[in-house]
Amino acid sequence: MFELDVARQFARACRGTFARSAAAAFLAILAGCGSLPTIVPDMGMRPVRAVRLEGARGPLSAEQSKAVLDKLKIGGEETSIFDRHMALEAAITGSPLMIGNSVVLLQDGPATYKAMLTAIRNAKDHINLETYIIEDDEVGNRFASALIEKQQQGIQVNLIYDSVGGMNASKTFFKRLTDSGINVLEFNPVNPLTSKQGWSVNQRDHRKLLIVDGQTAFLGGINISSVYSGGSFAQQSSTRPEEKAPWRDTHMQVEGPVVGEFQKLFLETWEKQKGATLAPRYYLPKLANKGKEVVRAIGSSPDESYTLMYATLLSAIGSAETAVFLTNAYFVPDAQLLAALKDAARRSVDVKIILPSYTDSWLVYHTGRSYYEELLTAGVKIYERRDALLHAKTALIDGVWSTIGSTNLDWRSFLHNDEVNAVILGQEFGAQMQTMFERDLASSNAITLEQWNERPLSMRLREQAARLWQRSL
Numbered sequence: 449m450f451e452l453d454v455a456r457q458f459a460r461a462c463r464g465t466f467a468r469s470a471a472a473a474f475l476a477i478l479a480g481c482g483s484l485p486t487i488v489p490d491m492g493m494r495p496v497r498a499v500r501l502e503g504a505r506g507p508l509s510a511e512q513s514k515a516v517l518d519k520l521k522i523g524g525e526e527t528s529i530f531d532r533h534m535a536l537e538a539a540i541t542g543s544p545l546m547i548g549n550s551v552v553l554l555q556d557g558p559a560t561y562k563a564m565l566t567a568i569r570n571a572k573d574h575i576n577l578e579t580y581i582i583e584d585d586e587v588g589n590r591f592a593s594a595l596i597e598k599q600q601q602g603i604q605v606n607l608i609y610d611s612v613g614g615m616n617a618s619k620t621f622f623k624r625l626t627d628s629g630i631n632v633l634e635f636n637p638v639n640p641l642t643s644k645q646g647w648s649v650n651q652r653d654h655r656k657l658l659i660v661d662g663q664t665a666f667l668g669g670i671n672i673s674s675v676y677s678g679g680s681f682a683q684q685s686s687t688r689p690e691e692k693a694p695w696r697d698t699h700m701q702v703e704g705p706v707v708g709e710f711q712k713l714f715l716e717t718w719e720k721q722k723g724a725t726l727a728p729r730y731y732l733p734k735l736a737n738k739g740k741e742v743v744r745a746i747g748s749s750p751d752e753s754y755t756l757m758y759a760t761l762l763s764a765i766g767s768a769e770t771a772v773f774l775t776n777a778y779f780v781p782d783a784q785l786l787a788a789l790k791d792a793a794r795r796s797v798d799v800k801i802i803l804p805s806y807t808d809s810w811l812v813y814h815t816g817r818s819y820y821e822e823l824l825t826a827g828v829k830i831y832e833r834r835d836a837l838l839h840a841k842t843a844l845i846d847g848v849w850s851t852i853g854s855t856n857l858d859w860r861s862f863l864h865n866d867e868v869n870a871v872i873l874g875q876e877f878g879a880q881m882q883t884m885f886e887r888d889l890a891s892s893n894a895i896t897l898e899q900w901n902e903r904p905l906s907m908r909l910r911e912q913a914a915r916l917w918q919r920s921l
Contacts, residue, residue: 549704550739557676580613581671584621654865668699696836704738709745779816780858793827805832818911831892
């Protein structure tokens with residue numbers, strides 16, 4: 449109990465993102481180190497079975513599923529890549545592959561907040577918001593006002609925020625919400641006096657999920673904070689961009705049958721955290737088809753025997769035939785992810801990773817850099833995003849397998865956090881992801897092996913020192 453009080457006091461003595469990072473690292477040390485499960489990414493040896501999809505009216509027959517998949521092949525191109533990724537995705541147990549969805553790609557805070565606030569203002573029944581960070585700042589109060597206004601109109605608002613992620617928000621901020629009638633649930637309170645039975649000090653809710661009326665969902669890497677107030681592609685005037693850097697992040701908006709799967713994840717978290725009984729609303733309405741995207745909702749949690757997103761990503765990388773494009777804010781790979789990336793590069797897959805050139809966590813930054821030489825030697829291409837603080841967590845594999853969500857490529861995301869991702873299968877959305885990746889690539893600096901081998905000794909020492917903490921990051 450004493451250690452937890454120390455952690456909380458330590459976090460309060462600090463400010464901003466550093467406070468949360470420091471507190472999380474401190475708590476991780478207290479909780480001890482975990483280990484990642486051994487997942488075999490190559491599922492080619494499994495029995496081949498027909499891909500079965502689900503739609504607004506339930507499971508499709510094998511014939512219906514085949515017809516949908518055939519239509520998703522643009523121009524009737526003869527390729528096995530899409531079929532292979534579809535089959536591999538279906539082979540991983542978990543939530544269903546849902547057809548009939550529309551997906552909108554959202555880049556950076558301004559576009560994302562505009563879409564989210566529009567959906568909130570148009571809510572007719574309820575609003576469910578789950579977020580790691582919600583700040584008591586201009587953006588946080590803009591959302592608070594919008595949510596309070598809807599609650600006063602009789603639209604039930606339910607909010608889950610993480611105890612560590614919400615440390616910088618004042619008590620009066622949350623009191624303003626609860627006084628309006630909004631149900632507010634603190635995920636795994638750091639204060640042991642308010643903790644729940646079965647509480648785990650190291651488990652954090654890192655999800656960013658907004659669901660409106662059970663019909664529209666938003667998810668990705670964007671928290672509720674004014675750090676996202678600017679776009680990430682504008683020219684920077686500061687000589688030290690990390691001081692007032694815009695944040696580069698990616699989110700998505702989805703409508704269609706898969707929204708019900710995201711809603712179930714929110715309701716499960718509310719129940720597991722022993723939140724107050726929710727007011728009766730149409731949380732799981734009948735959902736009509738809204739588009740043609742095949743989407744899978746993936747909710748990862750340390751409560752499961754293994755992390756579903758981790759297994760899914762390893763499977764997709766291990767099965768890649770042409771390209772693996774990763775963009776991620778926090779890169780602390782384990783041995784299996786390293787092996788999957790190096791093996792893909794050695795079989796002539798174009799493996800490119802965009803990582804930050806500066807960050808809000810120097811330990812993660814230098815730990816990730818300690819793996820550059822190993823990856824570059826194997827043929828993996830590494831780039832560092834300039835002029836913005838990279839916070840996105842996306843992947844595009846073979847132009848047909850995409851994911852957007854909250855999951856970082858580090859031990860914390862794979863072992864300790866509740867995370868949420870969407871996997872989108874299809875070439876049309878893959879083309880949008882490709883355009884986004886190329887735009888980030890144009891704003892990034894390539895790291896070559898020759899250049900990296902010339903880095904100073906001081907940098908090497910920081911990398912090795914940081915790596916000692918990798919299981920806690």
